[in-house]
Amino acid sequence: MTEFIRTPDENFVALEDFKFRPNYHQWQDMRVHYLDEGPRDAPVMLLLHGMPTWSYLYRDFIIPLSQAGYRCIAPDHLGFGRSDKPTDIHWYTIARHTEVLSSLLIDLDLKKINLVCQDWGGPIGLAQAAMMPDRFDRLIIMNTWLHHYGYEYCENVKQWIAAWKDGGFFVREKPDVALIPLLDAGLITRSDLYEASVNGTEPPMSDNTRQMYNGYFAPLKNLPDEAYNGYRRFPLSIPMDNFHNGNAVAQEMYYQILLRWSKKVDFIWSLEDEIFTESLGRDWCKRMNGFFTPVAGAGHFLQNTHAREIVNHILSNA
Template sequence: MMTDALRTPDDRFEGLPGWPYTPHYADDLPGYEGLRVHYVDKGPKNAVRTYLCLHGQPTWSYLYRKMIPVFLDSGARVIAPDWLGFGRSDKPVADETYTFHFHRNMMLALIERLDLKDITLVCQDWGGLLGLTLPPDMPNRFERLIVMNTTLATGTSPSEGFNAWKAYSASLPDMDVAALMKRGTPVLSDEEAAAYGAPFPDASYKAGVRRFPDLVMVEPGMDGVETSKRAAAWWAQDWHGDTFMAVGGADPVLGPPVMETLRAQIRRCPEPMVIEDAGHFVQEWGAPIAKAALKAFGEI
């Protein structure tokens, strides 16, 4: 696959607060040859459980820095990839490169390459829009779910808040990611907010950021609708694993009403943990969420 792509210089990622993790890369995934995908890989390779932590837009695996240590302390392995166009992964420059199945097929290939098993899927935002469609294709690899502020897009808009966000995003082709994160998550320090902006030296690196809002399937004929409908049916009928749901109560885009709809779609999904003052990026309250999930799963 020959795709014109940019690679964020390594020095942009030096000294980020709360981020001691050595990068790992896959650059020969089938269908994505030459594109380098970054992922965090910590904990024993033969661990009983693997936590697969999937971020959304405009974040990267840094979003999980408060949850990763809790999972590691349980003896698990943690894999936290960056979608192409985000984080330390390569960034195709053409907006049209980014499609629902471009992202989805990459993650399927990465899971196969790493031969991940006994997976607890940890997902939010696009990490869920895409991630929740993966287990139906490889059900024997997934055993548990931690789901936060996300949705399955099956051809209608999830909320008026999403419509507003999509319009706002479209007006900012060179979105200031650090400023956006600071505004949406005031608990962030300036240094943490800057870490979210680290992958994007300028607008040419932001095609993936620009594209994700437009890819949400708000019309019946859009790419990914059928895949998501199939996934919704699978979660409702065929899912037999344990689920933990956490909701940032102050999220105007994918907050409590959207999550209650999703909860109804997931078989045996219990009452959610609601963090009233948490916004969309609820992983910034990630340590108590991870601990509550492990307790619910009977691990602590």
């Protein structure tokens, strides 16, 4: 039996910008949380998050997409959001995250899927389209990657991995990961992040900034340090030097399969991402014969700051 921590429901009650009903899928002895909004017989928008986010990342997508006639499914990976959180850091592998998502799609018998993926939602979600292409109608790819031969990891990726290894910046008890999306959105500074992480000094926050912080902190509020292990494991699973945890061989296979993808594919790519650059996105889009939409002024977590623009692109190109 896997030991895990379950975030109390009361952690989410005060989230005024996230009033969606929780749903749960049973995977072995754990609960996988997902949102299910919109008509049940409609085409599906499968909204996948990465690190250090959860389905809250898509809070401004769900209502307009469901009102446009889509069924929005937004799961939380195990270790994140309202999903259960295994305490053993070695439990977390990309292959296992992929297996869990597959079980959810099969259990719900989802078809006519429009995949919306970003960050780790890419390797985990694109694997589903490669393995079960008949369930998918469209790929909407945002600032992510699939490991493959010749992929060059930039210096910022190397620094991100190092920050989670022994002696790294985030190697501390209960690292305040909820500040990372705020930094990306330009709502706090790197100095604010440093002071908060090292000295426990809370950065100045406007009401809107505080609301976003509370959203990303809610899954971890009042939980022990072991609840953070899913967050710790994602950076250490990047298959730059850890091929097994990152499911590198399978990612290479999925990448090659999807180069032959014949259905619709859209790349919606932020231009200020220091990891997944514009040139990387354009090159991948060209290889897949996709349609490239740049999003100016957005960082890595473009869903936080440019939701309306992205939703409009999704709907106008449907």
